[in-house]
Amino acid sequence: MRSNRRRGTAVAALVLAAVLGVGSWTPADAQTPLTGPPQGSAQWVADTALGVRLPDPATASPAEVTAFFGGLTPDQQRQLAFRHPQVLGNLDGAPIPLRYLANSLAVTQERVRELSRAADLALPSEEREQAARLAARYAGLSGRRLLAFDPRGRGQLAEVFGDLTHDARTAVLVPGSDTDLSTFDRLADTAKALRTATDDRVAVVAWVGYTTPVGVGIDAAREELARAGAPRLARLVAGLAPVTGPVTLFCHSYGSVVCGQSAPDPAQVAGLVVFASPGLGLARADEVRVPVWAVARNPEDWISNVPNVSVLGFGHGADPTSPAFGAHLLPSTGSHGHSDYFAPGSASLAAFAALAATGSPTTTA
Template identity: 40%
Template sequence: MATRTQFGRLRRTLLAALVGAAVVVPMSGAARSESVPAPAPAALGPLRAATCASDVAARYAADRDGVRAAERMAAGHGDRRRAAALRALADPARRLLWFDGRDGGRSAEVLGDLCRADRIAVLVPGSDTSFEEYGRLRDGAVALHRELGGRSAVIAWLGYPTPSMLSLSVLTPSRAGAAAPALRAFVDEVNAARPAARISVLCHSYGSVVCARAAAGLPVSGIVLYGSPGTGFDDVAALRTTATVWAGLGARDPIGRVPHVRLRLPFVTLGFGTDPVSPRFGARTFPAGDAGHSDYLEPGSVSLANIARIVQGRSPSEGDTHA
């Protein structure tokens, strides 16, 4: 029989779900089109530092062809919204290092010259991110790339089926556990293409759970958590990473009101435990200003400026942290 303490924790976890829904539901569009057919992706060769330019050029061309084929299939299926999203993604100015339109879709879009970059940031998004709702992720990547300036590259990594904020999966680590190997493999590829670059993973909301699961042995200099509900780990030491772990929380982000609990039930674990900006977690905190849950990479914001400084290997500017 559950104890009174367990019932109290369960109530707090359910409250977390309600608060989380208030954060994301107003921004959510239609559900991900997971049933839309798409062709299998083309077989792509490995990325190598010695032939990086030709390797990525071949990737960009093959993936553009793949997007166009997926667009035709989506249109034939009658999903005009998916077809429109893919049509935008197939623009000749866009550069996809990876694309798979099946099962909801996966992609990795590059801003900047990957093969000449000294600083590379991989953005790992949170819940309700899909091709149809991709604009927020790409806008953040564009803003960060502009903030970083020359000899930088930013990669918008939509590499896993993000959970819906209206589903139980957003309260459990199951999607993150499945996504972590894909993130490790992708970062390993980027590191092979540009081994001299400083690589950081920037992890928003549920994406911080993904990054935490992938952290051990990940060849990155920094892991940046922002708008995080927790990572599923008690502290930085449990991540088993040599990277510097940073955490930031905006003053207007409702995720700060989510109870940071982790409740282990017979068939599922709910919640993600320690608040990453708390002293107990042990991350280095950075000022995120008055950012709301989806505002961390807004042009001109304190949070964007400080995240860019971290990617560059510089200390964030001094200011008030919301911890």
Template identity: 45%
Template structure:
């Protein structure tokens, strides 16, 4: 093969990749308009307002908060059952069980939950998981499974003097995967102040003193973490890990304006790699999230995630889970690089 032939083939491949990405973007935009309209007819599930909690939680009032939120979840289950939504009632009923530790619970609409796995009051290392699109009360079980998987790995790997806890933070209204909102930073901008306030609250929930916090952000959740990052200085956030990211809206890790170490990873079979890493203005709105966080130009610490797909980063035995646990434990020199 001549150099000229090789160059033509390279240009052809680049042309078709560009055309495919433009087609994908057009398809997403079209579906984003049509599908939400068809879903809008689903009746709202009745639910109680959130439980009345102390204005400022402390480690001494955690047990009271857990109990109040479990009772609220039980009431939500009763209301959903009366409404005829057996699926939502089952989710609420599970969260009302005595084994669950709910810092926050709101069953209204898509629902919001902040759940602790482990002993938060004595934790010296805390992981906060921030989910991506399509995470609601109806799909919360898979998010909880991710948190539980990480906690098991942490308890296996943590040194004797280290106590750990994992928090599954579904503290915002996540966008649908096929929607206009998933293509913009609007929901992330709304979520960022709530994430910042939640991290601040965590600082008062450990005894005898504050713990180190690692933010582990998945998919659209990486956009949320990027928006919150500049406001987290002084709140004990040592690491921010971006996994399965469509981009963050920032051109580089430095542009996140954080003192935390910034990590990134993508599984070899993750479809998010095909999402165009571009910014485009459409009717006055910025579509897309720019630079790929695993690219050299972004400047994150890229770690190995193995062969997994978009939902496999917390799979037991995976390279990504092992590396995420090392990041949470502060064992940064042990993290295997991609």
């Protein structure tokens, strides 16, 4: 028993050394995942102004939230948006236009707060400069269709491109490391590229609703952040699907671990598309109850050098592009590196667009 434990520890050390030794992998600070209900939830639960009990954001399902709002008048709904914008804006199952309104109000509130901090001479200059940068960032979010907005930590948000109510199909982009409020516009550009490639027939949600790893270090080699993010993704989908129909999840890099751990419901998810993936934390595609599509890695993607193992909590299991995993393969011709699978004219973007629009790719690898 003791020798087996020593052997397992040695293997884990070798795996970690291999992971952290890959060219693009660097040590990074450990992240504490943002979990639980939105800030202001206690005030929301205590609010009795409408004469009814409001659904507890910590325990109410998206279906229960939808049923609750179905019993309110439009005026009552708007009252809640103005009183509790940061709760309602992040409340899966609430009416989508109401969430847009609430998040617009929440962004404005945060901008005003940061402008006040930037002008407060009692604060150190570094804090005032940071506040000014945040205020400018929030100003850049004005007028956008935000399905979620949470300023805590590194910042989380979700933006909609298209019309969730009327577009025929919906795709959700789930990103990997280093995606947060400060870098969100890169994901937004990817969402725009996918929507354009579908001739604007598909609504695309750019979702940063979980704490992503910083860099590609120990957090990225383990699954704790993915396990914390997976229920948040599942709630998002459960709130969308009754309005949009089953969504297709496009999962990049570490985001594919989040998708794999989210236990997709076939009634809510049409399929998973994973690309630049280190693994889904699963041994086989048939462990997922929906179709899984994996993009063949382009030669410039460093993720190919990451060992596909799972030892003592390190690694994400089988290679999703391997025949043994059993995913449907998609081509990557014309893509470059780890983050350019949506490159204009690439075979991967064409396959993504076809899957998003029809549920089936035009070509396979």
